[in-house]
């Protein structure tokens with residue numbers, strides 16, 4: 361299902377600090393992603409405790425996403441319980457495990473997939489994140505994949521498709537035009553150094569994705 365007639369949602373992922381989360385929120389991100397519990401070495405990984413704090417202090421109407429690589433369904437449920445996100449993005453689970461997880465959590469379940477295996481996950485996840493996954497099933501590769509093939513998937517699948525993998529301020533406009541995804545997702549492409557976002561790049565990415573709003577700085581929602 362193409363979404364070229366509506367605004368493309370943007371997730372800024374791999375946020376490691378409150379300052380970077382606030383930067384993404386202020387610049388107009390629809391969703392903010394926190395990476396915790398992954399089996400690959402990444403500068404964007406944070407502890408479950410830090411992720412829980414960042415989720416809890418994210419202002420209303422911005423979706424929080426836990427990005428994780430669980431061993432199995434019960435491991436995923438424990439991680440969701442500890443962090444409390446609106447959505448969980450799971451890497452490396454089979455379609456049947458994703459289906460079981462979706463049946464047991466109130467969080468929206470996003471499956472990280474490739475264009476090749478995306479049809480296997482369509483009926484079991486709330487949305488598909490089509491990425492350039494490495495051999496371990498992890499994202500954050502900074503590498504693009506075949507956008508024409510991704511476009512075919514967007515047209516063939518009923519589930520919302522989020523395009524990820526190697527997106528940057530320079531290519532996100534062309535990516536949206538080519539693929540017409542429901543949303544786009546970026547981690548390494550808007551960093552100034554490993555694990556730290558570049559404010560100008562985050563704003564530029566959101567602007568070129570058609571989403572920048574320049575919201576006022578968020579205030580601490582805790583009383």
Ligand SMILES: O=C(O)c1ccccc1N[C@@H]1O[C@H](COP(=O)(O)O)[C@@H](O)[C@H]1O
Nearest residue numbers: 373402498499500502525526546547548
């Ligand atoms: O970013 C990571 O290091 C990472 C590690 C393990 C699983 C997922 C990860 N990131 C996800 O991959 C996409 C695309 O990343 P990039 O823009 O190509 O760097 C990212 O948005 C996360 O969802």
